[in-house]
Amino acid sequence: MRFSQTFIKTLRDAPKDETARGAQYLNRAGYVHKEMAGVYDYLPLGLRVLEKIKKIIREELNAIGGQEVLMSTLQNPAPWQKTDRWDPEKIDVWFKTELSAGGELGLAPTHEEPFTNMMKNYISSYKDLPVYTYQIQTKFRNELRAKSGIMRTREFLMNDMYSFSADESSHDQFYHEVEKAYARIFDRLGIGEDTYQTFASGGVFSKYSHEFQTLTEVGEDTIYYNTDKTVFLNEEVLEDEILEEFNVKRNELASARGAEVGNIFTLKTKYSAPLELNYTNQDGERQPVIMGCYGIGISRVMGVIAEKCADEKGLVWPEAVAPYRFYLIGIGEKGQARAEELYKGHEKEILFDDRDLRPGEKFADAELLGIPYRIVISDKTLNNDAVELTSRSDSETKNLPFSELEQMFS
């Protein structure tokens, strides 16, 4: 992309109520635009980051048999009344609205009910099981307080998957597949090293659920872990009985702030029983389907990466999610002409700063935007038939001959 041809400009100031560092950078660098507290627009570079996250998630979920669908936002009360989740005292983040034709509707904060309900069309026998289905869709949650930029918002992009199994052992098997797939996803997103699977409360139907928590100062949760980092517990499960089960002592646990980037739940028959999603087993008996649900906050992950992967100069995107791999600057007439040449054929990987600005301003924007590699071409580098290549993550600079540079493009 040519910088001169996008409408984006880097801004001197972020919105005043934007306090987290990564959120300030995302606004200033033109990745997002804040509509109001907890509601954001995604501008061209921000949308590219979201698309890269989505692609990684799709690849990993398709690999374990996930089938993608797209469910509606508008929700009929009926199935939510059957599970007793329509009442705002049961789900306190509902946005509700009214139909002109009469009747109340909700904006889905999650999708267990519609998935369970829809599957009654498609699951009737053990031969129809298992089914794993997911979506990438916009969720709405009427949070009292929105904060930390795109980390905790009222409208956000989420990936949610639902599994439908015949019995608990086949459910457990898939649940473990998801654990591994999520670990691969966070690894590929560049936050695997700091993301831990924690034990969280499981609700009525199972002892534990699991969260994937990324350690970061701006996280909302507190995570407790033992010295060899084999046990990670959420604050809510920090009870004597549970500590005993994991053979850890409270005073031996260290704590850190974490941001929840994913969670996985065993639902058993919590939704299938009240919504009557049953199947006929091999003995001809009707039984409720065993379910699980699994979620990754896509825009939240982008926010978490922006907080974690940043320094005093700006964002530092991991390569897998960076909107472009290279930020290209040509200096002087010859440098600019050679940059034009290099750009051609590599438009998808290069953000070419062809604006009529001083090099210093371009260098500052390259750092603010956090593109992994900066390529500078000038008279000096051309004398060596080379470019100056600077890595954003470690600031290391080297002269790289054009022939070797070419091998870096995919």
Added chain:
Amino acid sequence: MRFSQTFIKTLRDAPKDETARGAQYLNRAGYVHKEMAGVYDYLPLGLRVLEKIKKIIREELNAIGGQEVLMSTLQNPAPWQKTDRWDPEKIDVWFKTELSAGGELGLAPTHEEPFTNMMKNYISSYKDLPVYTYQIQTKFRNELRAKSGIMRTREFLMNDMYSFSADESSHDQFYHEVEKAYARIFDRLGIGEDTYQTFASGGVFSKYSHEFQTLTEVGEDTIYYNTDKTVFLNEEVLEDEILEEFNVKRNELASARGAEVGNIFTLKTKYSAPLELNYTNQDGERQPVIMGCYGIGISRVMGVIAEKCADEKGLVWPEAVAPYRFYLIGIGEKGQARAEELYKGHEKEILFDDRDLRPGEKFADAELLGIPYRIVISDKTLNNDAVELTSRSDSETKNLPFSELEQMFS
């Protein structure tokens, strides 16, 4: 895709209130699932159709300089109050909701206000113009009556583009570019021959807007046209003065039902003036930006294609939007084994009906689903080292040697 591995089953019956033929097929074939009147889920095959439509739109809009973004659904009243469109008497399809933290919000039925408002961050000088920006996003409209399946819904996927130009002549130039891009889009979608650019009322700020109307019996609009099909007029502009302008007589006009698949508007300063989106021109004067807006109903286009491209047996997708190009059936042990071989390496183009069903049921589903080409492999075809290839659109069947079949894959 292997049919045995999707959760989809073809259903004997569509929902009872689904009256349009294409809508019935979309439900029965498992492309969509109806949540309630005017609200649908898109199942794996339906999502593939949407993705193919989106890809074509993106390619054509990027080619004329469009930059993709993603705006929020939740709307702050402020900018809509400035343009006097917050009042339900001005826009009668608003869905409104309440913030827990206090205050009313709306679900965007369209996005002129937030785009105009956001651009104040990015447009200040004539050097920043023109800007063309678009999104593919879910819109919400509180229609009193939803009908014709996914053609007129309360929640739908739309592509909307907004142009920001310095003056009317550069606006007009881009407007013509969009007219051509839209014609290419509808051509590529397979409905170009029956889609006509019509003159519609332009509102206060310009004499006409243009609609793209696809002729179909289930369309909601009535279109009038002259014998040589050079002038197409919407009912609303059928006035003496206008007929005179186009040099046509009312009694010479034929009429037909049309479904609006796109529309394009010259907005001039309708939004930029009240929202104060101004720029400094070359003489240093501040002037309001000249705007246009352009929209294609993506899920509606899918619905229109389903109505138009169907026969008494089911859907007949144009190749460009079909979820898969080939529907593969193996008959007998050898036929099934050879079908498995063919499937490998062509997973993205083939819907492989590997279910344990009689061939007759598979043939019926192949027709209901409307996949462009059916491939049957049986002992009989294998004797000639060939397949039986049947075109869904004209039911023509031929024996095609495997060597020639291979050339049909992309």
